Amino acid sequence: PxxxxxxxxxxxxxxxxxxxxxxxxxxxxxxxxxxxxxxxxxxxxxxxxxxxxxxxxxxxxxxxxxxxxxxxxxxxxxxxxxVDLVLPTVADVIESENDSLDMDYLNQADTIIITWAGEDGLSGIASFETSLGTVVGADDVVAWTVLSDPAVFTNTLLGLGLSNGTSYYANVRATDVAGNVSEIISGDGVLIDLTAPVNGDVLDGHGVDEMFTSAPDTLLASWTGFIDDISGIEYFEYAIGTSEYGTEMVDWTTVGPDTTSFVEIGLTLIDAQQYFTSVRATDFADNISSLSVSDGIILDLTDMALVSSSISPESYLPLLEPPTLSYIFTEAIDSGAVTIEGNLSGTISASVLDSTVSIDLSGPFTSHDTFAIITSVNDFSGKDAIVLDHTFYTELLADYNNDLNVDVSDLVQFIDAWNNNDLTFELAPVTGTVPNLVPELDSTFSVRDVATFCRMWYWSNPTAQRVMAMNNTVGPPIAIDQSGRQLIVTLPDGTAASEIAIQYPVESMEISYTKE
Missing domain, CATH: 2.60.40 (Immunoglobulin-like)
Structure with missing residues (x-):
C-alpha cells in the first residue's frame, strides 16, 4: 500500500x-x-x-x-x-459439537460448532467470517457469514441436515480495522456417520463354536463379521453371563478394533451351567452396534457313562424283525460310530440324538449266529470317550420256545400253527446250511416248511438217526394203508405230535393233511 x-x-x-x-x-x-x-x-x-x-x-x-x-x-x-500492512491471523479452526473438542466424526446431522483463534497485532480485528463446505475453503453448505463481535471465537450452525457419509469443513477468515483480510483457514473436517456398525457372529471358541468345555476356570470366545464402512470400528466390548446378554461373570470389557477373541481365566464356573458371551462394536462416531451373543457353552465336569441298554449283551435276537438297540449315556454325544462284526447276514444302521444311540437291526439274520456290535461315542467336551463291544446271538430257527433245542414241544407248536395257518411260525424258504439257515419267507405253509423243521430237528437231535421213536412205540399203533402211490397214515385220537420218516426224495412227494 x-x-x-x-x-x-x-x-x-x-x-x-x-x-x-x-x-x-x-x-x-x-x-x-x-x-x-x-x-x-x-x-x-x-x-x-x-x-x-x-x-x-x-x-x-x-x-x-x-x-x-x-x-x-x-x-x-x-x-x-x-499504517497496517500485515494480514490478521486465524488459527486452530475446529469442528465440534461442544466448542472445545475437535471432532473428526459426528453421529448427528443438524449441528456443527465452529471454534477458532485469531488476532491482529496492530490495528486489531474488525470482524470474523465463517462458512461450511464439502471441500476445504468452500461455502457450498453454509455461505460466508460476518460475525459482528470480534471478541467472539465461536459460531454454532443449526438445522444443517447434513448427509450421512459426507465430510464437511469449517472455514474462517478475519478482517482487521485497516481492512486487511486474512487467509482462509479450514478445519481438518468432520465426517458424518449416522449408522451403527453391523453386528456379527460370536463363537464359544477360537474359530470354532464349542458346545461344552471341561476347563473349570477358563472361558474363551471369538467373533467375526462386525463391519462399519463409514467411520470404522474404534473398539469392541465383550461380556460373559449365565443368561443371554448377561454380565454376571464378566462385565463389559473394552478391547481394540483389531482384537477378535479373548481368553478369561481365573473364573469360578459351575458344572453343567451354560455361559454366554456378548459382543458389541462402537465406531469412531460413537455409534454402538446391536448386541451379538453366542449360543452358549456348558461346563462339563461329569464323566460319561452308559446309563442303560434296551437289549442286554449276549441276548438272543429274532431273525426277521429284531428290536432297536438303544444305548443311553449320561451326557450328550458329540460323535459316534457303530459297526457289526462276525455276522453271516443282516445289517445295521445307527443314529445319534442327544445322549442316545439308536441302532436299527435289519434282517433276516442267520439262525444260530454270533456277532459283535461295537459302539464308540465321545462327549462334546472331548474329555470322555466310551467303546462298547457287546456280543449278541441269533435265535435257533424252529426253536419256538427259545430253549436252544428243537424238540417235541416245538413240533407241537409247528403242527398247531400249520393247522391254523398261523404264519408267525413259518420257516421256509431258507438259504444256507443247517443250523445257519437264513429264512426268506413266502407267506405260505408248504412242504418246504416241513422239510426245514425236519432239518433243524435232526441237527438238534443227532442221535435220532432220522427216526425218533423207531423202537419205542408209545400209545395205540398207527394205521398205515397203501392205495396205489398213496400212503395213508391215520393217527390215533388225541395225538398231539408225531414223526413220519419216509426215505424218498422230497421233491417227488406231496404231503397233505386232513383232520378227518
Missing amino acids: SELEASWANFQDTLSGIQYYEYAVGNSAGGVNVLGWTSAELTTEMLIQELPLTHGSQYYISVRGIDNVDNTGSFSSSNGLT
Whole structure:
C-alpha cells in the first residue's frame, strides 16, 4: 500500500478569498518529511498516491490555504493514522459439537460448532467470517457469514441436515480495522456417520463354536463379521453371563478394533451351567452396534457313562424283525460310530440324538449266529470317550420256545400253527446250511416248511438217526394203508405230535393233511 486519502472543510478567507490549497504528509502534525507541500488547487479531497509508507508508522496529513494575494494560512493536520500492512491471523479452526473438542466424526446431522483463534497485532480485528463446505475453503453448505463481535471465537450452525457419509469443513477468515483480510483457514473436517456398525457372529471358541468345555476356570470366545464402512470400528466390548446378554461373570470389557477373541481365566464356573458371551462394536462416531451373543457353552465336569441298554449283551435276537438297540449315556454325544462284526447276514444302521444311540437291526439274520456290535461315542467336551463291544446271538430257527433245542414241544407248536395257518411260525424258504439257515419267507405253509423243521430237528437231535421213536412205540399203533402211490397214515385220537420218516426224495412227494 502506498496511498492515503484525505478530505477537508471549513477553510475561509473573507477578504480576497482562497486561491488554492496545499497538502503535505509527515510523521508528525505539519510534517513534510514524507511529502512536501503540494498544490491541490481548490479541491477539498485527495487520493495521495505513491507514498513510501511503512508498516507500523504513523502518518499525518496537513492542509493549508493560499489566498488571492498569496498569503499562506496556518495548516491544519489530521489526528494521524497508523499504517497496517500485515494480514490478521486465524488459527486452530475446529469442528465440534461442544466448542472445545475437535471432532473428526459426528453421529448427528443438524449441528456443527465452529471454534477458532485469531488476532491482529496492530490495528486489531474488525470482524470474523465463517462458512461450511464439502471441500476445504468452500461455502457450498453454509455461505460466508460476518460475525459482528470480534471478541467472539465461536459460531454454532443449526438445522444443517447434513448427509450421512459426507465430510464437511469449517472455514474462517478475519478482517482487521485497516481492512486487511486474512487467509482462509479450514478445519481438518468432520465426517458424518449416522449408522451403527453391523453386528456379527460370536463363537464359544477360537474359530470354532464349542458346545461344552471341561476347563473349570477358563472361558474363551471369538467373533467375526462386525463391519462399519463409514467411520470404522474404534473398539469392541465383550461380556460373559449365565443368561443371554448377561454380565454376571464378566462385565463389559473394552478391547481394540483389531482384537477378535479373548481368553478369561481365573473364573469360578459351575458344572453343567451354560455361559454366554456378548459382543458389541462402537465406531469412531460413537455409534454402538446391536448386541451379538453366542449360543452358549456348558461346563462339563461329569464323566460319561452308559446309563442303560434296551437289549442286554449276549441276548438272543429274532431273525426277521429284531428290536432297536438303544444305548443311553449320561451326557450328550458329540460323535459316534457303530459297526457289526462276525455276522453271516443282516445289517445295521445307527443314529445319534442327544445322549442316545439308536441302532436299527435289519434282517433276516442267520439262525444260530454270533456277532459283535461295537459302539464308540465321545462327549462334546472331548474329555470322555466310551467303546462298547457287546456280543449278541441269533435265535435257533424252529426253536419256538427259545430253549436252544428243537424238540417235541416245538413240533407241537409247528403242527398247531400249520393247522391254523398261523404264519408267525413259518420257516421256509431258507438259504444256507443247517443250523445257519437264513429264512426268506413266502407267506405260505408248504412242504418246504416241513422239510426245514425236519432239518433243524435232526441237527438238534443227532442221535435220532432220522427216526425218533423207531423202537419205542408209545400209545395205540398207527394205521398205515397203501392205495396205489398213496400212503395213508391215520393217527390215533388225541395225538398231539408225531414223526413220519419216509426215505424218498422230497421233491417227488406231496404231503397233505386232513383232520378227518
